[in-house]
Amino acid sequence: DVKVTQSSRYLVKRTGEKVFLECVQDMDHENMFWYRQDPGLGLRLIYFSYDVKMKEKGDIPEGYSVSREKKERFSLILESASTNQTSMYLCASRTGGRGYTFGSGTRLTVV
């Protein structure tokens, strides 16, 4: 089975900090995705990547950036964390016509 591992289950950061959320998949998938999930708003796509060093903006990229230096790792970066970025962050990967595999999520609180 494909595994998507998010390095932290819970994070608490201060406003203005630079925050890194890490995601690693172990099945050589080309495509990786970052979502955030908020009550009443559902899942919203932040950024995705088709391959190493490639990135595409999703629906809500403002305040975020990403890095994909290696195929298995896709990092989400909050350049200057703000309280409205408090959320559940979910990473996913996919290859070809297969379905998506999600990680267990990172609950980020910005204080």
Place this chain on the structure above:
Amino acid sequence: KQEVTQIPAALSVPEGENLVLNCSFTDSAIYNLQWFRQDPGKGLTSLLLIQSSQREQTSGRLNASLDKSSGRSTLYIAASQPGDSATYLCAVRRVNRDDKIIFGKGTRLHILP
């Protein structure tokens, strides 16, 4: 623009009953449809994936159907158990270059012991 709707938003069912969760989508030009389960505070677990050429998929007590022409999918859960309590989400992958999937808001299922 593809929109995915899941109604009802919440459902309570006595243990042992069979039940159906609904998912509807506005654009029938889909690549596939995937059902997920999410437990509180956790990530999404994939349950079933139906390709656009398929009509249904089965896994254990779960059966998912797809009717593209009517823009509907159902997730059938047989002999429900308290452990089935979770939020169930459907997601549609579109047939276009941007490869995004569109999620419904989910149905929160509570199985009453």
